[in-house]
Amino acid sequence: MITDLDKYLFDLNGYLILKDVIPHEILNGCNKILDELKNTKPGEWRGHVHGHFFGSATEGLNLQQIYEAGEPFEYLIDNPGWIDLVKCFVGGEGTHDYTHGPLLIDENFANIRGPGEAIGLHSGPVPWIKRCQFHVHNQKFNCGQINILMALNDIGPGDGATMVIPGSHKSNFRHPEFDAHSMGIGETRSVDGVTGAIEAHLKKGDALLFVDALCHGSAQRINEGERRMAAYRYGPSWGFFRHPYRPSKALLGRLSPERRKIVMPHEKVIRPGNDS
Ligand SMILES: O=C(O)CCC(=O)C(=O)O
Structure with a gap:
C-alpha cells in the first residue's frame, strides 16, 4: 500500500528506502546465482547474462540482463515490495502511456563491487533529459x-x-563539485566528500528507490569482501532499452503475462503477413 507519507517523502527527497522488501528465499537464490556468475569476465556471456563495465573496471563488475539468470531474479521484476510504488511514480495509469502496459525495464543488472571500487557522481536535472525527468502535475507523478x-x-x-x-x-x-567527482573513464571516482551527499545504508533485503533525476553515485568501498546489489530501472512502456540487449525468447516464454509486459510491452512484432 502506498501511503501519503511515501508520496510526500519521495517528492521531497527524490528517494525512499524500502525496508525488508525481498523475501529470504529470493535473496538466497540470487546470491547462489551470483556465486556462480561472479567470475564472469567483461564481454563474456553466461547464458543470456553479459559481463560488463559502465565506464571502467573500478566501478565493479556488472552482470547485465540478470533477470535472465533464474527464477529469483524473475521474481524481482514485479516484486510486491515495490511494484505499486514504481507504477505510482512513473505514473500514466488510465492514459495513452498505458496502451501497451504500465512499465518497461530498460536496464537490469547485478553489480559486484570490491575493495577500492566506486562509481562517480552522475545524473541530476542539469542538463535536463527526458529519461531522468522528475515531474508532478495535478498531484500525479x-x-x-x-x-x-x-x-x-x-x-x-x-x-x-x-x-x-x-x-x-x-x-x-x-x-x-560535480566535475571533480563525476564518473571518470579508467580512474576511480566516488561521491565521498561531496557537500550534501549522504550514504544510503541498507540491510540485506532492503531496496533504495529513487528517481534517476537525483544526483547520485557511490562511496568507495574500503572494507574487505564485496558489495552485492541488483538494479532494475523502470520507465513508461513506450520507452526503449538502454543497451542493445533484448530479453530472450526463453525468458519471454516462461514469464507470467504481468512480468512479460514489464520486460517486453509488445506481445509480438507485427510485420506484413504477421499482423492479425
Ligand atoms: O552502484 C551504485 O551504488 C550506484 C548505482 C548507480 O549509479 C545507478 O544505478 O545509476
Whole structure:
C-alpha cells in the first residue's frame, strides 16, 4: 500500500528506502546465482547474462540482463515490495502511456563491487533529459525513470554504499563539485566528500528507490569482501532499452503475462503477413 507519507517523502527527497522488501528465499537464490556468475569476465556471456563495465573496471563488475539468470531474479521484476510504488511514480495509469502496459525495464543488472571500487557522481536535472525527468502535475507523478537498487548483502559504512544528494532532483543548478567527482573513464571516482551527499545504508533485503533525476553515485568501498546489489530501472512502456540487449525468447516464454509486459510491452512484432 502506498501511503501519503511515501508520496510526500519521495517528492521531497527524490528517494525512499524500502525496508525488508525481498523475501529470504529470493535473496538466497540470487546470491547462489551470483556465486556462480561472479567470475564472469567483461564481454563474456553466461547464458543470456553479459559481463560488463559502465565506464571502467573500478566501478565493479556488472552482470547485465540478470533477470535472465533464474527464477529469483524473475521474481524481482514485479516484486510486491515495490511494484505499486514504481507504477505510482512513473505514473500514466488510465492514459495513452498505458496502451501497451504500465512499465518497461530498460536496464537490469547485478553489480559486484570490491575493495577500492566506486562509481562517480552522475545524473541530476542539469542538463535536463527526458529519461531522468522528475515531474508532478495535478498531484500525479510522471517520472522518466525509477531505479530500484536491491541490497543482496548488508551495505553499511565502508561497503561502497550508493550515495544520493537528497532533493537534488529539483535543483536548478549544477553541483559546483560535480566535475571533480563525476564518473571518470579508467580512474576511480566516488561521491565521498561531496557537500550534501549522504550514504544510503541498507540491510540485506532492503531496496533504495529513487528517481534517476537525483544526483547520485557511490562511496568507495574500503572494507574487505564485496558489495552485492541488483538494479532494475523502470520507465513508461513506450520507452526503449538502454543497451542493445533484448530479453530472450526463453525468458519471454516462461514469464507470467504481468512480468512479460514489464520486460517486453509488445506481445509480438507485427510485420506484413504477421499482423492479425
Ligand atoms: O552502484 C551504485 O551504488 C550506484 C548505482 C548507480 O549509479 C545507478 O544505478 O545509476
